[in-house]
Amino acid sequence: MPELPEVENVALALRAHLTGRKLTGLKVLYSGILGQSVAATRKALLDRTLDGVHRHGKYIIINFSHGQRPDSHLMIHLRMTGQIFILDDYIPDKHVHLTFDFDGLPVHYRDIRKFGRLELVDDAIHPSAIAHVGPDMLEVRFKAWHESISYRRAPMKALLLDQGIAAGLGNIYVDESLFLAGVHPLAKPQDLSEKELYEVWSVAKRVLRNSIKHGGTTFMDFKNFHGKPGNFRRKLRVYGRAGEDCAVCGCEIEGLRVAGRSSCFCPECQVL
DNA sequence: GAATACCTGAGC
DNA sequence: GCTCAGGTATTC
Numbered sequence: 319m320p321e322l323p324e325v326e327n328v329a330l331a332l333r334a335h336l337t338g339r340k341l342t343g344l345k346v347l348y349s350g351i352l353g354q355s356v357a358a359t360r361k362a363l364l365d366r367t368l369d370g371v372h373r374h375g376k377y378i379i380i381n382f383s384h385g386q387r388p389d390s391h392l393m394i395h396l397r398m399t400g401q402i403f404i405l406d407d408y409i410p411d412k413h414v415h416l417t418f419d420f421d422g423l424p425v426h427y428r429d430i431r432k433f434g435r436l437e438l439v440d441d442a443i444h445p446s447a448i449a450h451v452g453p454d455m456l457e458v459r460f461k462a463w464h465e466s467i468s469y470r471r472a473p474m475k476a477l478l479l480d481q482g483i484a485a486g487l488g489n490i491y492v493d494e495s496l497f498l499a500g501v502h503p504l505a506k507p508q509d510l511s512e513k514e515l516y517e518v519w520s521v522a523k524r525v526l527r528n529s530i531k532h533g534g535t536t537f538m539d540f541k542n543f544h545g546k547p548g549n550f551r552r553k554l555r556v557y558g559r560a561g562e563d564c565a566v567c568g569c570e571i572e573g574l575r576v577a578g579r580s581s582c583f584c585p586e587c588q589v590l
Numbered sequence: 591g592a593a594t595a596c597c598t599g600a601g602c
Numbered sequence: 603g604c605t606c607a608g609g610t611a612t613t614c
Binding site for chain 1: 591599600
Binding site: 320488 | 610
């Protein structure tokens with residue numbers, strides 16, 4: 319499911335609905351999604367109050383406080399199909415692996431493919447567990463971003479997907495950003511002028527912000543905190559549109575495999 | 591880089 | 603039955 323805009327959507331909802339609420343129960347039905355044991359997780363989180371939600375790239379880090387003891391920090395990554403939601407009269411199906419009970423308010427973690435992770439970490443903002451992850455794509459400045467890609471020999475598509483350079487873009491928003499910037503997915507940094515790279519950087523941020531505004535993209539599984547799909551799918555120009563006509567020039571959108579991921583681009587608008 | 595592994599479901 | 607899927611870590 320989720321790239322930066324979808325994760326931001328979930329983080330905003332967690333902050334808005336759960337801040338100040340105490341975790342009174344934690345039911346774990348499938349412990350494979352936990353980074354630590356069920357006992358350690360329960361011990362660290364139960365009877366604590368949620369008092370902060372932070373997002374870095376596609377990671378959500380929740381701060382739980384307790385009067386005397388030190389705070390606990392729970393880091394969540396939804397990977398491909400993770401969902402966090404609260405629904406009235408919801409009966410959990412077999413894909414709900416964990417349910418938080420915030421003093422009578424049940425919040426479910428559901429994940430069809432079980433790739434997602436919830437783990438206790440050592441910091442509420444920059445856990446050592448994600449020290450290898452680069453700055454958030456919405457915050458990284460052009461100079462720093464440019465310096466970290468300019469010497470690389472990989473195609474732009476691979477560099478934009480590389481969370482170590484900047485965190486948050488995934489397959490959908492990389493394809494969309496490259497299309498809007500008019501850059502071919504196989505183009506390398508040295509094929510592009512600084513002006514073109516600036517365009518990629520600024521367009522990527524614009525796409526992410528725009529998608530956040532529309533509640534993110536639901537392509538297959540994504541659902542927001544209230545179980546509703548995001549509205550950005552209808553704004554997608556190339557992702558998932560191989561074989562269709564380009565909205566700008568009318569020629570056929572092509573599919574291509576880059577960095578092990580399916581990619582869509584317009585051969586006319588994105589010339590190598 | 592590429593291949594593989596982690597999982598389940600959808601679509602052909 | 604096969605291939606593919608919004609992600610990432612690990613191993614050549």
